[in-house]
Amino acid sequence: MIAQRIGRYSKASELLGVHSGSLANYFGHVFSRAVESGFPANTTASNSVQLLGRHYPRDDYTNVKDTILSKVEKNLHNQKYHPLWLIKERIKDHFYKQYVRCSRTPLFSVYDNLCPVVTTQQNFDRLLIPVDHPSRKKGDNYYLNQTHMLRAHTSAHQWDLIHSGLDAFLAVGDVYRRDNIDSSHYFVFHQMEGVRLFSVHELFGDAQIEENYQLFEQSHRTAHKQESHTMEAVKLVEFNLKQTLTKLISHLFGERVKIRWVDCYFPFTHPSFEMEIKFQEEWMEVLGCGVMEQQLVNSAGAHDKIGWAFGLGLERLAMILYEIPDIRLFWSEDERFLKQFYVTHIDQPVKFQPLSKYPPVINDISFWLPLEGYSENDFYDLVRNIGGDLVEKVALFDEFIHPKTKRTSHCYQITYRHMERTLTQDDVRLLHQAIQKSVVEELGVEGRF
Structure with a gap:
């Protein structure tokens, strides 16, 4: 099957026989007139990554490219009338109105302009993520260098905000992860983090004095609690967390929305849960949450408090709520898309009216995998870096293992x-050829074009 495809790609392979500089010039000149991918041309390589006015020295960990850097500072969640802004504002307004202090000021503070560049300590260590945890892999993250990266989650700001003295806050921002390519996955998306801490009096009230309820004890960890928490405290925190999130989702989707909770695992909460909602007759996960690990809370300086945290994806909620079918649309500057969200009030119902569904152009790419060091996310990242938002989907549809050499060949379909x-196919031809060439040069694979 693989051999049959070699002839199909031989002509394209010959076309790639030009010098890389000539191809780049030709590709940049012709394709910019034909398609406008929306991504800047690669800048000259230097010894540092320049971002947000700072220089980060490159090292063996550096894997961030111009396509990713071009998205930093877009801040879609802060662009008025953008659907992600609408979701953010609706959630913020709900928390402001539902939770107030005795002084009638909002209990929760909101931080939606935190720098997306964080240290690996912020993104992993302070969240108790083990050094050998798979979430640290270069294949899953965008590193500026060994010590700095584009945040993979808004949880990277938990420790700092708690350490600053806050006990109730929402943090919103763009997060970056290397992932597969389809209508619901993109290398940058937006999250909201929520945290609330309780003192013993805030959690138990006057009952604490009468019944001598406590937040902490020295026992052992079970499936339902941490070793340092009393069962009474955990149950109240868990109840408050689930009640808070149920009210939020009911506010967004209506009182009749069906909700269920699923036990799960996160390194920085225990017990941990995912919330699923019934949408179009299917259960869909919309957020993760749990009782914060006390070790994290203690290290941030809040030794006398216990708390919960949650994280949700704004794109996921917006795609469900506004019936937006493709995550790439959030980055569209087409007025036909953006004007649909010009509302007189943030709670005004909006249903996305699809733009014309233009036909796809589908091409295949096949190559032998290197004997070691190959990460599928490296391939996805390369395709995104060259194809930009013109790439709707990349799917592995054939895998072949040579019976004698035992080498593996993958064939992907790029839509x-x-x-x-x-x-048209002519529009895409040069783009696809550039991807083929880069697969060989950057990934060190043997092309089967």
Whole structure:
């Protein structure tokens, strides 16, 4: 099957026989007129990554490229009338109105302009993520260098905000992860983090004095509690967490929304849960949450408090709530998309009206995998870096293992589709050739074009 495809790609392989500089110039000149991918041309390599006015020395960990850097500072969640802004504002307004202090000021403070560049200590160590945890892999993250990265979750700010003295806050921002390519996955998306801490009096009230309830004890960890927490405290924190999130989702989706809780695992909470909602007759996960690990809370300086945390994806909620079918649409500058969210009030119902569904252009790419060091996310990242938002989906549809050499060959189907107009095979040809060439040069694989 693989051999049959070699002839199909031989002509394209010959076309790639030009010098890389000539190809880049030709590709940049012709394709910019044909398609406009929306991504800047690669800048000259230097010894540092320049981002947000700072220089980060490159090292063996550096894997961030211009396509990713071009998204930093877009801050879609702060662009008025953008659907992600609408979701953020609706959640913020709900928390402001539902939870107030005795002084009638909001209990929760909101931070939506925190720097997306964090240290690996912030992103992993302070969240108690083990050094050998798979979430630290270069294949899953965007590193500026060994010590700095683009945050993979808004949880990276938990420790700092608690350490500053806050006990109730929402943190919102863009997060970056290397992932597969389809209509619901993108290398940058937006999260909201929520944290609330309780003192013994805030949790138990006057009952603490009468019944001598306590937050902490020295026991052992079970499936339902941490070793340092009393069962009474954990149950109240868990109840408050689930009640808070149920009210939020009911506010967004209506009182009739069906909700269920699923036990799960996160390194920085225990017990931990995912919330699922019934949407179009299917259960869909919308957020993760749990009782914060006391070791994290203690290290941030809040030794006398216990708390909960949650994290949710704004795109996930917006796609469900507004019926947006493709995550790439959030990055569209097409007025036909953006004007649909110009509302007179943030709670005004909006149903996305699809733009014309332009036909796809589909091409295959096949190659032998290197004997070691290959990460599928490296391939996805390369395709994104060259194809940008014209790439709708990348799917592995054939895998072949040579019976004698035992080498593995992958064949992927790349679906190209412009969100605003029709593409032709001629439009895509140069783009696909550039991907083929980069697969060989950057990933060190043997092409089977």
